[in-house]
Amino acid sequence: MTFSTHTRTTTPSDGRLSPALWGLLFVLAGNMLIDALEVSVALVALPDIGTDLGLAPTQLQWVISGFAAGFGSLLLFGGRVVAILGRRPVYLTALLVFAAASLAGALAEGPELLIATRFVKGFCAALTAPTGLAIIVSAFPEGPARSRAISVYSLFGAGGFATGLLVSGFLTEIGWRWTFAFPAPVALLLFLAALRLVPADAAGRARPRRYDVAGALTLAAACLFLVLAISCGPRAGWDDPRTLGGFALAAVFALAHVRVERTSPEPLLGLDLLRHGPLVRSALGAATLNGSYLSLLLLSTLQLQQRAGLSPLQTGLAFLPASAPLVLSALFSGRMAARFGTARLIAAGAAAAPLGYLLYPGDASTQLRYATDVLPTMLLLGAAFVLAFAAFHIQATAAVPAHRQAEASGLYQTAVQLGAALAVALTAAVYACAGHRPALWLVIAIGLAGLLVALPGLRRTHRPSAPSSSTT
Structure with a gap:
């Protein structure tokens, strides 16, 4: 049986997926994987990029913040484009542009083109990441089949960052340009499969009239x-x-x-959503967690490779304890939220992160010992993400009426990405002006701000009905 734009597949009543639906799922999940690894593949390669192109940390940070800015600032607009033009044509076009931008970034001889491609790839992710989940919801029948598909999709998303660390560590040993080039053929293969497998939108679907x-x-x-x-x-x-x-x-x-x-008669975001306290706390808390985490990894990447002499692959492996636990726990995040409540999980995670930052060595000139100086911080960061990141998303969407949950999710994701862009830029600026220790104190301050945002949620513990899975 084939799945095309004109046929609809069926699935057994026990939730088993047909071969065609498995094919569609792995196209969508594969794209989610390469979207999720875009930050980590660049992160490990930063020192080599800076050396090759002669970039200072304040310029180098654009490789991270440029992607996050494109993703975050255009995420809501991307949803509107998809709603007007349809999922299939936008998804296919975004895959092609993503592949072209990957190749252009790999060939860049200066920072301008490299940064521009990072922003473009962020916009492509803003088009494909939420669209993939929407395609799953429309193509997979409600019940066990859809739950299984969302679980696989979420697992690939959670595993993207860890995968990127390993892939980038290996490829940067050969040359940093390969870390930017390898997504291009992957995206092209996904495009060819998507041509056959991604369905067209159902006829008669209501569409917005304005792009804004x-x-x-x-x-x-x-x-x-x-x-x-x-x-x-x-x-x-x-x-x-x-x-x-x-x-x-x-x-x-x-x-x-x-x-x-x-x-605007059809705004990208209804500003009245900002009146929902749990949604705002989730957005700000996730932004501080993601922003402080990436900022710490930026400092650690420079320190481990430039001062401690670790190779890119060793650096990627050093960061795994901070990202791998989220992969292992992704399928159980909904159960954790149902059992302990999102507010408690968020507060615990928001406390673990700044504690980890406080344990990280503030003196960049000392000889680092991984087991005692770096590993405790990475383990606490891994715990923070296991406890809080999925709970943030569940709390954000549970705070609003059902018909506005997609809009709330877009606001939440926008905050997560923009928080990363701004925190990384600030950390790089302080690092350039004052050095490692003040930059680390800034990271600690951002983490503590996230804890302060989380604590009011404990006054009124809320246990939402956990979805089958959740993504961030």
């Missing part, structure tokens, strides 16, 4: 100018007109975005 391009552009511009101003400060000076102008333009575009969304 102004809302998308103002949000993206506000984010990019803010990161640009932060990265300019250490090099040009914080009182330099370029730095001040960047901050001013970021503020202007942010205000313009709020005005556009308030007046």
